[in-house]
Amino acid sequence: MTQELAQQRSGGARAGGSVGAAEALVIRPVQRGDLDQVIAIDATVTGLEKRKYWASVFRRYGAGGHREQQFLVALARGRVVGFVIGEVRDWEFGSPPCGWVFAIDVDPQARLAGVGTRLLEAISAGFRRAGVRKLRTMLARDNTLILSFFRSQGLMAGPLISLEIDLDD
Amino acid sequence: MRLQKNTSLALYSVLEFAGDPDSHISAARIAQKYGVSSHHLAKVLAELARAGVVESVRGAGGGYRFTGNARRLTLMDIIQMFEEFAPPAAERGARHQLTPVDQALGAVLSEIDENAKATFSSITLATMLRLIERQQAGTAPADIPHDHAPTAVPARTTQADTRQLSRRRRIG
Numbered sequence: 550m551t552q553e554l555a556q557q558r559s560g561g562a563r564a565g566g567s568v569g570a571a572e573a574l575v576i577r578p579v580q581r582g583d584l585d586q587v588i589a590i591d592a593t594v595t596g597l598e599k600r601k602y603w604a605s606v607f608r609r610y611g612a613g614g615h616r617e618q619q620f621l622v623a624l625a626r627g628r629v630v631g632f633v634i635g636e637v638r639d640w641e642f643g644s645p646p647c648g649w650v651f652a653i654d655v656d657p658q659a660r661l662a663g664v665g666t667r668l669l670e671a672i673s674a675g676f677r678r679a680g681v682r683k684l685r686t687m688l689a690r691d692n693t694l695i696l697s698f699f700r701s702q703g704l705m706a707g708p709l710i711s712l713e714i715d716l717d718d
Numbered sequence: 719m720r721l722q723k724n725t726s727l728a729l730y731s732v733l734e735f736a737g738d739p740d741s742h743i744s745a746a747r748i749a750q751k752y753g754v755s756s757h758h759l760a761k762v763l764a765e766l767a768r769a770g771v772v773e774s775v776r777g778a779g780g781g782y783r784f785t786g787n788a789r790r791l792t793l794m795d796i797i798q799m800f801e802e803f804a805p806p807a808a809e810r811g812a813r814h815q816l817t818p819v820d821q822a823l824g825a826v827l828s829e830i831d832e833n834a835k836a837t838f839s840s841i842t843l844a845t846m847l848r849l850i851e852r853q854q855a856g857t858a859p860a861d862i863p864h865d866h867a868p869t870a871v872p873a874r875t876t877q878a879d880t881r882q883l884s885r886r887r888r889i890g
Contacts, residue, residue: 573828697792700845706837
């Protein structure tokens with residue numbers, strides 16, 4: 550699921566309200582009624598509409614209100630303009646419990662207004678409440694746009710290295 | 719990846735200028751601070767000026783002033799003004815001439831280079847300046863962003879922008 554980030558691109562414009570710097574932004578847990586707008590933002594950015602995937606993500610992260618699993622949306626004038634998803638994972642890769650962010654996205658029309666920053670702050674606060682003091686994410690090294698965003702938020706390379714291999718038939 | 723002296727000097731200089739964008743800073747001041755000759759530094763600054771990253775102001779009180787966009791310019795943009803990045807050996811079209819050891823070593827070195835390039839490409843001057851502030855304040859980078867000054871999100875520079883800017887050698 551971390552690959553969701555890797556699929557993000559600057560994307561094209563789509564109909565949707567831009568967010569002024571001073572405009573009130575509401576960050577709250579996702580609701581079922583938000584899902585169509587989340588799917589639309591993702592489809593705009595990635596070029597793929599993944600309705601079944603998002604229904605599954607909502608079932609896993611959007612319902613239940615577990616502190617360790619967060620699916621937050623940002624709303625401007627009542628409209629979803631961004632979302633972030635993450636969860637606390639314990640002892641994965643030999644690492645003490647930490648918060649993983651595996652998807653974050655902002656409507657291209659609403660960028661450059663601090664939406665991503667607010668979403669990351671909100672999920673960070675949630676992770677703190679869940680008792681973790683480390684946030685991690687993973688994304689493709691050629692995804693300069695999102696890499697630059699995380700860098701601007703103070704994230705640095707961590708101690709984990711991702712490795713992969715093609716599996717023969 | 720090992721940066722050449724001119725490249726390092728360019729990065730130090732640009733960060734000096736970007737950190738105080740309203741001031742004209744003399745080349746002599748930077749040369750003294752980093753212990754290099756003014757003559758050597760002048761060549762580096764001339765290249766930065768040609769690229770539109772800084773502008774020179776002559777006369778009393780003159781010097782150089784930052785004219786780029788710190789939130790768009792990345793470390794890679796500056797580095798590429800002074801260094802060529804050779805493509806991986808496998809892409810240079812001479813694979814048949816390479817021994818298996820060459821190819822294996824090339825793969826490892828390429829992995830290191832690609833990670834280094836990704837790192838340099840993802841760090842803007844604005845991000846570097848905040849990192850420097852944190853170092854000066856004696857605080858390690860935050861594990862979880864906390865009380866962070868809101869910034870534009872996501873960064874405006876796309877890969878295509880960066881490539882275009884690099885091609886044009888005019889960044890601002």
